[in-house]
Structure formats: C-alpha cells, structure tokens
Amino acid sequence: MEYWARSVAWKNFITSGGRSTPEEPDYLRLSIMNMIAGAGCVAFLLFLVLDLSGLVGWSAFRITVNLLGIAVTLVVLIALRAGAPIGVMAKLAHLAMFALLLLLALARGESVIAITIPLIYPAPAYLLLDSVARASIGTALMLLCLYAIILTSSGGFFENTGAVLDGAMSITLAMAFQAAVMALYLRSRQSSMARLKSLRDILAFQSTHDQLTGLLNRYIFDDVIGREMRRRSDDRLFAFLMFDIDHFKGYNDTLGHPEGDELLKRISKTVQGLFNRAEDHIFRLGGEEFGIVFRPRDRAEAALMADRLLEAIESMEVPAQCGPHRYITASGGLLCRTPGPGPEPETIYRLADQAMYRAKQAGRARWMEAEDENGKIGGTV
C-alpha cells in the first residue's frame, strides 16, 4: 500500500506538468509543448555534435542516447501537430526527457556533474510547482550549486571545456523543462481555481438569494438580523419591516401564477428603489412576504419609511382583483429597537409577523408596530 502510494506520488511528481482536460482545446499548453519538444530536439542535436566533434568523450551508447533524444522529441512534435492529446504527449515528453538525461549522464559516468543533474532535476521541479517565488529561489540555488560542482569537479573551468559544456547544456535543458513544468502546472491550477471560485460564487449566491426576485432569502435572514443586532459601529436604530401583499391569492387565481410572479418582481424593484442604502437588506421571506432590515435615525424615520413603502406599492397602480381597494396594497409589521443583546432572530420575525397579522385584521393596506411579550412596543425594549 505504502509502495503504491509512493509510486503514485512519484508518477504525479514526474508528470504533473502534463495534466490537461481533453474537452478543452488548450492552445497555450500546445504552444508550450511544441516549444519544449523543439528545444529538446535542438539540445539533443547539439549533444550529438559535441560527441561527434570529439569535444566530449565519444561512445556508441552516448550517440545512441542522443539519437533517441532527437527521435523522441521529433515524435512528440509530429504527434502534437497531428492532434495527439496534449496531456499524454506532455507526460511522454517529460518522462522521456528525464530518462534520456539520466542515460546520458550514465554514459558519461566519470563526471560527477553529469550524473548529478538528472537526479536533482525532479527536486527543484517539485519546488517549482508551488509558487513563482519558491521556484525562483529554488532555481537560483540549484544553478549556484551546479556551477560550484562543475568548477570543483572538473578541475577548473578552462581545463575540461567538454565536461563544462556538457554540464551547462544539461542544466539549461533541465531548467527549460522545469520552467515548462511550472508554466503548465501553474496555468492548469489557475484555471481550475478560477473555475472552482466561480462555481463557489454561484453556489453562494444561489443559496442566499431568491431565484425569482434576486432578493436575499430566508436562509440568510438569521445571520443578517444577528449581525445587525450586534453592531456597534453605528448608533442608528435597528428596524425590521415585514410586509405581505394583500389578497395575492385572488390576484393569482384571476390572472394566473405567471402574472403573480411578475407582480412579485415589480414589487421587489419598488422596494429596492426605496431602500437603496448600502446597509439596507431586502428579503423575500416566502410566497408574497417580504422583509427589510434597515437603520433609521429614530422611530419617526422608521415609521416614515414604512408609510412610504406601502404608498409606493399602491402607487404602482396594479389593479386589485379582489378586496375593497382599487389597486394592489400591502400590509406590514414594523419592529424598531436599539441594537445590542436582545431577542433572537426568530423572536424578531415572530413579533413583526404578529404586528403584520394585526394590520391584516384591521383592514389591510396599513402597517402596525410590533409589541414584545409584555405588550410593550418593540422599539422601547
């Protein structure tokens, strides 16, 4: 089990740059992979030239590895152009490059640097996957160490030019691959993070907003009430105005539910026009019931806002389908108090609801002020 987990981690570690989503044509990844394969091809060609020119130790094995390197990178290039999946080709190229660098190093076994480079290649590559800052530090450190090894192990820069060139080219190739790994990884991580974020935003919006009107819903009501009741930043009052459209059932029954929905949307716009301060919260609490949490300076201002709202709804001049009024009206309940420790959100809701019920009983098209359990006005609590 542990071996399996380790081998999977290793596989991810080596091939992480090659992840792709096959359903999306990813032109950036395609370009990067084309670039890597092209650069790989050129680099192996240069290795070959170095070998053949006798600048570095010549061996049939070395030549074979160089030729293999050219062949693999050419296959990758051609396959990419023929439309092979980018992710698969990236994995293939990445693994082949690592294996070939290792073989090349073994072929030149007398040089410490030549063997070391491919072995340390995955370590900084892993570092590079995390962040650009860590990547830069990791890269700088690795380059410093490698050049220190080159200078010390080959007995001076000018005495073994072949080994130095060989090492430097290996480093360059490795660095190009690390940069590509980082670019691919960061890009794929960024796009999946962006997708996740937009999904999270959509879900957060949908869970707290009413689909029909776009207003806040009952789900977030308790949170808002709790927050507004606890606030200390502002010494204005806490007010909760709840209202319900009168005889909405009759309106729906006569004109149909789609017309009823339209009316709900229009009324929500009217409320938004009136309660338009940044700190106002407007809810559709259910059916044809709405609520507004706002911060009046005093009770008189809260009462004025309640009056204005009911007037604004009637002034929409939507013909009522039943009841004594010519136009659609609404009835409300208002609760007003100073913020601070006090009743729970459900108590606030219940008190305002009771006040609204009294307004309905008294003939509708009006609002009443909430009273607490002791019969006192909500605002004096």
Ligand SMILES: Nc1nc2c(ncn2[C@@H]2O[C@H](COP(=O)(O)OP(=O)(O)OP(=O)(O)O)[C@@H](O)[C@H]2O)c(=O)[nH]1
């Ligand atoms: N069109 C529409 N109607 C809804 C929606 N939600 C609830 N309703 C309707 O709202 C009506 C509410 O009816 P009642 O609770 O009897 O209230 P009312 O007729 O307004 O009576 P009062 O409030 O006493 O004046 C019902 O007919 C519900 O079907 C909705 O999203 N869209």
